[in-house]
Amino acid sequence: xxxxxxxxxxxxxxxxxxxGFQQGSLHLLLLKRKMEPAQGQWSLMGxxxxxxxxxxxxxxxxxxxxxxxxxxxxxxxxxxxxxxxxPGERVxxxxxxxxxxxxxxxxxxxxxxxxxxxxxxxxPPLIFDHEEMVAMAREKMKxxxxxxxxxxxxxxxxxxxxxxxxxYEAIYGEAIDKRNFRKxxxxxxCIEKTDKIDKESxxxxxxxxxxxxxxxxxxxxxxxx
Amino acid sequence: xxxxxxxxxxxxxxxxxxxGFQQGSLHLLLLKRKMEPAQGQWSLMGxxxxxxxxxxxxxxxxxxxxxxxxxxxxxxxxxxxxxxxxPGERVxxxxxxxxxxxxxxxxxxxxxxxxxxxxxxxxPPLIFDHEEMVAMAREKMKxxxxxxxxxxxxxxxxxxxxxxxxxYEAIYGEAIDKRNFRKxxxxxxCIEKTDKIDKESxxxxxxxxxxxxxxxxxxxxxxxx
DNA sequence: TCAAAAGTGTTAAGTTTACACCCATGA
DNA sequence: TCATGGGTGTAAACTTAACACTTTTGA
Numbered sequence: 001x002x003x004x005x006x007x008x009x010x011x012x013x014x015x016x017x018x019x020g021f022q023q024g025s026l027h028l029l030l031l032k033r034k035m036e037p038a039q040g041q042w043s044l045m046g047x048x049x050x051x052x053x054x055x056x057x058x059x060x061x062x063x064x065x066x067x068x069x070x071x072x073x074x075x076x077x078x079x080x081x082x083x084x085x086x087p088g089e090r091v092x093x094x095x096x097x098x099x100x101x102x103x104x105x106x107x108x109x110x111x112x113x114x115x116x117x118x119x120x121x122x123x124p125p126l127i128f129d130h131e132e133m134v135a136m137a138r139e140k141m142k143x144x145x146x147x148x149x150x151x152x153x154x155x156x157x158x159x160x161x162x163x164x165x166x167x168y169e170a171i172y173g174e175a176i177d178k179r180n181f182r183k184x185x186x187x188x189x190c191i192e193k194t195d196k197i198d199k200e201s202x203x204x205x206x207x208x209x210x211x212x213x214x215x216x217x218x219x220x221x222x223x224x225x
Numbered sequence: 226x227x228x229x230x231x232x233x234x235x236x237x238x239x240x241x242x243x244x245g246f247q248q249g250s251l252h253l254l255l256l257k258r259k260m261e262p263a264q265g266q267w268s269l270m271g272x273x274x275x276x277x278x279x280x281x282x283x284x285x286x287x288x289x290x291x292x293x294x295x296x297x298x299x300x301x302x303x304x305x306x307x308x309x310x311x312p313g314e315r316v317x318x319x320x321x322x323x324x325x326x327x328x329x330x331x332x333x334x335x336x337x338x339x340x341x342x343x344x345x346x347x348x349p350p351l352i353f354d355h356e357e358m359v360a361m362a363r364e365k366m367k368x369x370x371x372x373x374x375x376x377x378x379x380x381x382x383x384x385x386x387x388x389x390x391x392x393y394e395a396i397y398g399e400a401i402d403k404r405n406f407r408k409x410x411x412x413x414x415c416i417e418k419t420d421k422i423d424k425e426s427x428x429x430x431x432x433x434x435x436x437x438x439x440x441x442x443x444x445x446x447x448x449x450x
Numbered sequence: 451t452c453a454a455a456a457g458t459g460t461t462a463a464g465t466t467t468a469c470a471c472c473c474a475t476g477a
Numbered sequence: 478t479c480a481t482g483g484g485t486g487t488a489a490a491c492t493t494a495a496c497a498c499t500t501t502t503g504a
Contacts, residue, residue: 003262003313007273009234012306012317037228048232055306055317079304079319081237081280088228092237092280092317094304162482179485180467202482203475387455404458405494427455429501457500465492473484 011091014059015046015130017077017137018067019120020102021154026120026170027102028134029066034114037088038127044134045115046093059096066113068106073099073153075144077137085129097137099153145171149190149223152211160198160206161185168225184225185209190216236316239284240271240355242302242362243292244345245327246379251345251395252327253359254291259339262313263352269359270340271318284321291338293331298324298378300369302362310354322362324378370396374415374448377436385423385431386410393450409450410434415441 018029030042047062049055056076064070077095085093102117110116118124123134145151151167152159165181185191192215196208216223243254255267272287274280281301289295302320310318327342335341343349348359370376376392377384390406410416417440421433441448 004236004273004316007236008276010237010274011229011232012235012237048229049235049306049317051233052308054308055304058306076303078301079280081274081283081319083277083279091229092274092319094306094317160483177468178483179469182484183486199475203477204473204481204483205475206483385456402494402496403456404496407457408459427501428503429454429456431456451504453502453504455501458498459496461495463492463494465490467490468488469486471485473482475481475483477478477480 011089012049012055013046013091013093014049014055014062015044015093015095015133016059016063016066017044017095017097017134018063019097019099019137019141019154020117021167021170022102022117024166024170026138027117028120028123029100029105029110029115030118030123030126031066032114032116033127037086041127042124042130043127044095044130045113048091049094055094056096059094059098063096063098066109066115067100068109069100069104073150075140077133077140080129080133082129087128093133095133095137097141099141099150101154101156103156142171142173146225147223149211149213149216151225158194158196158198158208158210160201160208162201162206164191164209164225181225188221188223188225189219190223236314237274237280238271238316238318239274239280239287240269240318240320240358241284241288241291242269242320242322242359243288244322244324244362244366244379245342246392246395247327247342249391249395251363252342253345253348254325254330254335254340255343255348255351256291257339257341258352262311266352267349267355268352269320269355270338273316274319280319284319284323288321288323291334291340292325293334294325294329298375300365302358302365305354305358307354312353318358320358320362322366324366324375326379326381328381367396367398371450372448374436374438374441376450383419383421383423383433383435385426385433387426387431389416389434389450406450413446413448413450414444415448 020027031045033039033041033043045062045066049058063072074096077097080093083090165176169176190212192210192212194208194210197205198208199205245252256270258264258266258268270287270291274283288297299321302322305318308315390401394401415437417435417437419433419435422430423433424430
């Protein structure tokens, strides 16, 4: 209105790199675009920032639209601001990543958006600069997961240690020594053994564990997996 | 024009957290605003993203406007997108930090912008969300400086080891053991001793060192100071 | 001659890595 | 009974941290 009238405005969008964990691998929720530009090609889920919402809120809305889930763990990654990154028109895009428990999304909604879970190591070519977005999001998530307990967002509430180890192997992209891994887990009070046993994944059965966020907040020991 | 006509646009700005190193402390280059809104208050250097430039280019331009320097080391920090973060009008701001050798900027230009170097531990109240921007930039710079040789951008080409140590102490906010520090430096081939001696800082004189970016690129040893 | 910064190694503590076998169970 | 995944400890290698005195020189 008043101060900045001599400046120009831009479209501001958000794009979401949505991580899930399945069959021992990280997966991404990708869309096969139903609209121009780039119809028929693969892309991240995105949307424009609207008038009455912050950029963070726009990302939450876009995620909820697709997955039906509110309160996902989400983090801003980077803003992509090249002039011609979108060949349709100039759009500045703020990228977020989200971590979701792959058992809990709204399949109906995902289906309607023409979205599919794709193994992160078999991602098809993506439109625009979306591959770079994925690369940055993956790297940032990896760094964060090593030092803060965000990985549990990718798991159900109860999980076996083998499953947790598989998750971290997928995140780091390398094998982890089982005994060393369990030693580290044992030192972390916030990862609690429950008295429940999982019989799905093995004949013998494996103890189920749970992440306790309260314990995490009240202990001063650094998280490190 | 075509695809996104039903969406609305936003002002997109850049704000720059400009670090310098002086008298053993990190300093920030801050402006006393000459215009509304928030005239007379302290702020970061900023500006709007224009039509023919990317967001990165806007940040470079804004930095060059203030300091007269091109090719500064610069990194994107975060995008601030709250609706009412700027009480004048809605502006989405992309924050960058830059590292500058405090001996080399254009004093004339800085003076004209009403800008001053302020010790980072004595920063006055800043407008809007600029204090949060500074905090995030500082943390990100610290993380990066520990693992990549960006600190040299804050120093002249030749420097003594004591000066380098003082810089890292300022970045980390804690004292470093002199012998351990020098041991680490000695193991890094990219930090080369020259045959020049600095006589300014001590009676005895101290050897001057230089960072060699080529050597850094061609060695595989991780940078760690 | 003395104040001020430069320069220099060793040891202990802590952390990280490598590694192999027995257990419980359902098919 | 055997194939499958669950569960457990120790020693060596490496990394980090702690620590104090001698040197040079200009004022």
